[in-house]
Amino acid sequence: MTLLGIAQIVIFFAIVVAITKPIGVFMHRVFEGERTFLHPIFRPLERLIYWLGGVREGEEQSWVRYSASMISLSIFSFLFVYLLQRLQGHLPLNPMHFSTSQAPSNATPMTPDLAFNTAVSFVTNTNWQSYSPDTTMSYLTQMAALAVQNFVSAAVGIAVAVALIRGFARHSAKTIGNFWVDVTRCTLYILLPICILATLFFVGQGSIQNFKGPATVTTLEGATQVIEQGPLASQLAIKMLGTNGGGYFNANSAHPYENPTPLANLLQMLLIFSLGAGLTYMFGKMVRDTRQGWAIFAAMALMFLAGSFICYWAEQAGNPMLTKMGIEHVYTGSQPGGNMEGKEVRFGNPMTALFATVTTDASCGAVIGMHDSFTPIGGLVPLFNIQTDEVIFGGVGAGLYSMLIYAVVAVFIGGLMVGRTPEYVGKKIEQKEVKMAIIAILATSLVILCFTAISSIAPFAANHYWNPPGPSTANLNNGGPHGFSEILYAYSSGAGNNGSAFAGINANTPWYNLSIGVDMLVGRFLFIIPALAIAGSLASKKLIPVTSGTLPTNGSLFVILLIGTVIIVGALTYFPALSLGPIVEHMQMLNGKLF
Amino acid sequence: MLKELGPGLRLTLIFTVLTGLLYPAVMTGVSELVFPKQANGSLVTVGGKVVGSTLIGQPFAKPEYFHPRPSAAGSGYDATASSGSNLGPTSAKLLHGTTKMDDKKNEIVDFDGINLRIVHYCVDNEIPYESSVPLDQFKDSHGDLDDVKLIKAFNDDKTPLVFTAKAPIPPDAVTASASGLDPHISPGNAETQAARIAKARGVSADQLKQLIPQFTDRADLGFLGEPRVNVLMLNIALDQKFPVSK
Numbered sequence: 001m002t003l004l005g006i007a008q009i010v011i012f013f014a015i016v017v018a019i020t021k022p023i024g025v026f027m028h029r030v031f032e033g034e035r036t037f038l039h040p041i042f043r044p045l046e047r048l049i050y051w052l053g054g055v056r057e058g059e060e061q062s063w064v065r066y067s068a069s070m071i072s073l074s075i076f077s078f079l080f081v082y083l084l085q086r087l088q089g090h091l092p093l094n095p096m097h098f099s100t101s102q103a104p105s106n107a108t109p110m111t112p113d114l115a116f117n118t119a120v121s122f123v124t125n126t127n128w129q130s131y132s133p134d135t136t137m138s139y140l141t142q143m144a145a146l147a148v149q150n151f152v153s154a155a156v157g158i159a160v161a162v163a164l165i166r167g168f169a170r171h172s173a174k175t176i177g178n179f180w181v182d183v184t185r186c187t188l189y190i191l192l193p194i195c196i197l198a199t200l201f202f203v204g205q206g207s208i209q210n211f212k213g214p215a216t217v218t219t220l221e222g223a224t225q226v227i228e229q230g231p232l233a234s235q236l237a238i239k240m241l242g243t244n245g246g247g248y249f250n251a252n253s254a255h256p257y258e259n260p261t262p263l264a265n266l267l268q269m270l271l272i273f274s275l276g277a278g279l280t281y282m283f284g285k286m287v288r289d290t291r292q293g294w295a296i297f298a299a300m301a302l303m304f305l306a307g308s309f310i311c312y313w314a315e316q317a318g319n320p321m322l323t324k325m326g327i328e329h330v331y332t333g334s335q336p337g338g339n340m341e342g343k344e345v346r347f348g349n350p351m352t353a354l355f356a357t358v359t360t361d362a363s364c365g366a367v368i369g370m371h372d373s374f375t376p377i378g379g380l381v382p383l384f385n386i387q388t389d390e391v392i393f394g395g396v397g398a399g400l401y402s403m404l405i406y407a408v409v410a411v412f413i414g415g416l417m418v419g420r421t422p423e424y425v426g427k428k429i430e431q432k433e434v435k436m437a438i439i440a441i442l443a444t445s446l447v448i449l450c451f452t453a454i455s456s457i458a459p460f461a462a463n464h465y466w467n468p469p470g471p472s473t474a475n476l477n478n479g480g481p482h483g484f485s486e487i488l489y490a491y492s493s494g495a496g497n498n499g500s501a502f503a504g505i506n507a508n509t510p511w512y513n514l515s516i517g518v519d520m521l522v523g524r525f526l527f528i529i530p531a532l533a534i535a536g537s538l539a540s541k542k543l544i545p546v547t548s549g550t551l552p553t554n555g556s557l558f559v560i561l562l563i564g565t566v567i568i569v570g571a572l573t574y575f576p577a578l579s580l581g582p583i584v585e586h587m588q589m590l591n592g593k594l595f
Numbered sequence: 596m597l598k599e600l601g602p603g604l605r606l607t608l609i610f611t612v613l614t615g616l617l618y619p620a621v622m623t624g625v626s627e628l629v630f631p632k633q634a635n636g637s638l639v640t641v642g643g644k645v646v647g648s649t650l651i652g653q654p655f656a657k658p659e660y661f662h663p664r665p666s667a668a669g670s671g672y673d674a675t676a677s678s679g680s681n682l683g684p685t686s687a688k689l690l691h692g693t694t695k696m697d698d699k700k701n702e703i704v705d706f707d708g709i710n711l712r713i714v715h716y717c718v719d720n721e722i723p724y725e726s727s728v729p730l731d732q733f734k735d736s737h738g739d740l741d742d743v744k745l746i747k748a749f750n751d752d753k754t755p756l757v758f759t760a761k762a763p764i765p766p767d768a769v770t771a772s773a774s775g776l777d778p779h780i781s782p783g784n785a786e787t788q789a790a791r792i793a794k795a796r797g798v799s800a801d802q803l804k805q806l807i808p809q810f811t812d813r814a815d816l817g818f819l820g821e822p823r824v825n826v827l828m829l830n831i832a833l834d835q836k837f838p839v840s841k
Contacts, residue, residue, distance in 0.1 A: 147615060192614070220647070227674040228675050254679070263819055328763035342773045373682060376683075589684050594685055594690060
């Protein structure tokens with residue numbers, strides 16, 4: 001590790017600390033319906049949307065109606081994305097002629113199972129991509145189906161987090177806000193304005209933004225190179241800000257158009273963390289004790305720093321087998337050293353390791369390096385981040401509501417230790433809340449582990465409809481424990497709504513498309529609905545005063561308890577599976593064993 | 596639940612128009628005005644002809660050009676199929692390569708592998724090496740290295756070929772990038788290649804090395820990312836300053 005490498009991590013983190021409060025304060029104003037400096041521009045549009053949408057702005061909803069609204073929006077979004085994909089061959093803005101008879105020879109057909117998987121993926125904020133966008137999606141599908149869900153699914157996540165915070169903040173109340181209003185305000189005052197500025201910044205750095213067809217050039221050596229174009233930057237901005245992560249290109253943010261410079265990359269990482277970090281401050285503000293928010297922030301920050309440095313260390317140490325062949329593994333200033341397979345020269349090891357940690361701390365899933373080619377420990381960090389439900393700043397909204405669910409479990413464990421009814425920010429945590437929290441945590445691990453187990457052994461015959469390559473392990477790009485890691489990562493990424501991959505796995509078969517589709521639905525909705533149930537239940541409770549028997553949840557003791565809960569729950573659930581994957585692979589790499 | 600269906604449908608449509616059509620259309624318009632070159636792909640023109648993009652790597656194989664990194668995009672630098680190799684650190688394919696049969700039942704290279712890349716990098720750039728079997732045994736009738744034979748030797752279970760470079764190889768020279776379109780190589784990699792290119796162009800290596808820093812970007816803002824050399828821009832400059840004598 002070098003000073004410059006460490007500086008990149010530390011300075012990035014310092015900027016996150018600095019923007020947390022301003023963003024939190026602004027979000028608080030937006031969701032409390034207070035006037036902001038953007039109101040002269042967007043307030044008329046907001047009212048127009050309510051009028052067109054048949055939404056009554058002043059109306060409050062119970063947690064059941066809030067959930068029903070959320071499901072309604074998700075269903076229509078799903079149908080719309082599904083149809084647009086299936087019909088793209090008949091629609092405009094399709095310069096590569098995908099899904100038509102003139103499609104290029106390497107194009108991927110838009111089958112029903114692929115369209116289902118992709119629609120679920122974008123509606124659930126996962127952005128798992130079984131397809132390669134370069135060879136599958138028209139401009140229209142990218143912008144009017146996929147990028148729209150990047151906005152909508154992000155707004156839904158934030159709305160749910162806001163509703164859960166209201167559950168803690170309100171007392172003796174029957175309602176937790178209005179879903180339609182929360183989603184609309186989030187989109188207009190938070191997502192759109194930041195995206196407009198970020199888009200321009202990215203274009204300035206070199207990202208493309210046009211509606212032209214591919215550019216055909218003759219290279220210096222006389223070969224023909226076809227360079228794809230399209231409206232990329234506008235989608236890139238929301239892909240990062242909304243922690244969606246679905247690439248405009250197959251190589252995602254490693255593609256030079258999708259991440260032209262290290263400076264652009266810094267902004268991408270900041271966009272991923274900005275709203276998740278801001279929400280922790282907003283939480284503190286809404287429960288009338290900002291130290292509660294900073295305690296959550298501190299727990300997240302410590303886990304973020306630990307993950308970043310472990311990943312950086314592993315990637316810079318590289319693969320000892322390559323060192324033996326004579327490849328430089330130490331950074332020298334004129335060459336990067338370390339493990340450069342699947343990494344870009346402009347980013348090098350420290351920045352790629354940092355990005356991999358950030359994108360899986362949050363449920364973003366964009367990548368600037370191929371996680372599949374990481375060293376075993378370097379790949380373990382993102383995998384474990386996803387498996388612990390991405391509570392480190394997290395997906396927009398999802399990070400906070402997941403962390404609050406862990407906080408419920410943490411105070412429950414704390415309560416058991418001292419033998420008192422647990423409390424959290426002035427609310428008694430009782431049977432119902434703990435049950436709901438456990439359902440949320442168990443549901444995701446259940447689908448991850450069950451589907452991984454099935455896909456490790458399912459003996460499909462070759463050319464079987466469900467999996468044409470044959471047994472479900474025939475879809476892997478790597479052998480041995482690394483192949484198992486590809487499967488484990490796929491289902492973890494799906495249920496965690498992350499969307500990054502050990503991308504060697506060929507997941508575009510009916511079996512993987514449907515099973516990962518179900519995996520994503522469970523991970524999204526069996527987390528959100530319990531979270532909203534907790535919100536409804538807490539909102540109806542009375543505030544209880546702090547007494548000498550209350551476990552303080554705004555200090556270092558609670559921070560440690562919370563981190564312990566996250567890591568212990570994650571380790572107990574996944575240690576056996578991780579042992580079969582990255583942990584044993586690490587040992588074998590050191591022994592020079594190949595598969 | 597039924598009462599919620601109306602707003603669900605309507606807001607889906609409203610958000611589609613607003614964020615899926617208006618937003619990208621307006622951003623495209625503004626980008627065309629403010630950053631027309633970047634918005635349209637940072638294309639490079641030489642002598643009135645578009646030869647590529649500063650941001651998209653392209654294949655170079657001739658000895659008189661700087662070579663880019665190995666690429667896993669399509670058959671190499673295919674800008675319609677960006678991709679990394681997605682091979683992990685314990686992959687035999689990644690290290691030793693694989694062969695396959697073509698339509699005419701001839702054995703050809705399927706995947707070159709890092710070992711084979713090191714062999715070529717050492718031979719091309721006259722880097723000292725140690726080989727458990729002399730490389731002459733892998734030459735074909737024209738005196739060129741036979742890649743298929745080499746890959747089979749690296750994959751031999753009993754007595755595999757062991758080839759070790761005796762001067763440090765920059766890792767970017769023998770590993771594939773994440774996008775398969777990486778426009779850059781490390782400055783160390785460029786310097787190692789300079790002697791070969793100077794020979795091919797009939798100039799001194801020192802003269803040629805002076806060109807590299809002009810196309811080297813240091814870390815952004817002094818701390819972000821890594822130093823890097825833009826291969827296409829450097830090669831264009833080579834052709835202008837030191838044209839190949841025909």
